[in-house]
Amino acid sequence: xxxxxxxxxxxxxxxxxxxxxxxxxxxxxxxxxxxxxxxxxxxxxxxxxxxxxxxxxxxxxxxxxxxxxxxxxxxxxxxxxxxxxxxxxxxxxxxxxxxxxxxxxxxxxxxxxxxxxxxxxxxxxxxxxxxxxxxxxxxxxxxxxxxxxxxxxxxxxxxxxxxxxxxxxxxxxxxxxxxxxxxxxxxxxxxxxxxxxxxxxxxxxxxxxxxxxxxxxxxxxxxx
DNA sequence: GCGACAG
DNA sequence: ATCTTGTCGC
Numbered sequence: 479x480x481x482x483x484x485x486x487x488x489x490x491x492x493x494x495x496x497x498x499x500x501x502x503x504x505x506x507x508x509x510x511x512x513x514x515x516x517x518x519x520x521x522x523x524x525x526x527x528x529x530x531x532x533x534x535x536x537x538x539x540x541x542x543x544x545x546x547x548x549x550x551x552x553x554x555x556x557x558x559x560x561x562x563x564x565x566x567x568x569x570x571x572x573x574x575x576x577x578x579x580x581x582x583x584x585x586x587x588x589x590x591x592x593x594x595x596x597x598x599x600x601x602x603x604x605x606x607x608x609x610x611x612x613x614x615x616x617x618x619x620x621x622x623x624x625x626x627x628x629x630x631x632x633x634x635x636x637x638x639x640x641x642x643x644x645x646x647x648x649x650x651x652x653x654x655x656x657x658x659x660x661x662x663x664x665x666x667x668x669x670x671x672x673x674x675x676x677x678x679x680x681x682x683x684x685x686x687x688x689x690x691x692x693x694x695x696x697x698x699x700x701x702x
Numbered sequence: 703g704c705g706a707c708a709g
Numbered sequence: 710a711t712c713t714t715g716t717c718g719c
Contacts, residue, residue, distance in 0.1 A: 516709070518710055553710070555707040562709075584708050594708065615708045648719080653708080709710050 486557055487591065493601055494592040502606050502659040508534045511672065512577035513681025514569070514599070516562045517689040518549070525549050527565035528689035530681065531575045537672065537680045539698060542688045545569040555615065556590055559598035566599050577605065579668065580657070581681035585609045586665070588632055588640035588655035590616050600658025607657025608665045609640075610682050614653055622651055629666065641666045649677040 514529045524546050531541040545568035551561040562584070585594030586609025596609030617634035619642045626647045632640040632655070640655030643666065656665050672679035678686065687695040 516710085518709085522711075553709060555709090558708055589708080609708085611708050613708065614706095616706090 481551065481554075483554070483557065486560055490557075490559075490589075490591045490593040490598075493598060494587075496601055497587060497592065497597045497656075498659045499587065499656045499661065500659075501661045501664050506578065508578035510534065510540075510575055510577040510579075511537070511668075511681055512573075512580045513583075513679075513683070513685035514566055514580060515583040515682065515685035515689045516565050519546075523549055525562060525565035526689060527562070527569040528685050529566075529569045529573060529580075530684040530688055531573065531577055532681055532684065534578075535671075537674065539684055541573065541575050542684070542695075543569045543572040544688065545572060558584060559593065559595040562595050563599055563602060566595075567602065570599075570603055579660070580605050580607045581610050581669070581672070581679060581685075582607055582657060583610060583612075583682050583685065585611045585615050585653065586640070586655035586657035588615060588617055588634070588653060590634075592639075594655065594657075596655070596657030606659040608660060608668060609653075609655045609657045610669060610679060611653040611655075612650070612678075614642075624648075627670075638662070643669065645669075645673055645679070646675070646677045652677070652679075 517526045547565040582596035586596035600607030617632040628644045
């Protein structure tokens, strides 16, 4: 049976109206901040989602989980959340510690219909989320200065939908956008606060390390 | 019709 | 995303 994109599109438009783009609670001090990422294996037939729990403000890894779920949809630009959310939901339920804030690898509202994977999952899990993408899906932005820390707005159809941040020198910028239950200002601020000298903020960096079993994660495992 | 296009 | 080694540069 073929994929009914028109149906998924209608769902996105419906879900998008439920996304909260302001802070759930002003000036909150999170205890745990999480990161989520999804990879694929077995010729792309299985989605492998990883989530990590870090303490704030130390940003030390205290828990990680990995879930494998059969893929039900191919990658179609603009419909990524339907492909990755099932796996993200699976790892989410495995966590013994639920975070106060979750960073997701991908767009939040910086999406043609305002429902990137960070927003879609935040809505489903009812948790504040921030979308941190490594490349652009839609929108335009002015040239970015080479200095780390420089930021410019991401616009789409006359609206400000996110921020383009040079998190590290000589690295391509990050595309930050509201996921759910957070303001655009806070989304950018928390991303900056979670930066520790690498291109990716710690939550997303660790989630990627776990999902891909990178050396940094292997070393952490050995020390446990 | 042509180019763009998260992971 | 994934397939994959070395290599140039800070």
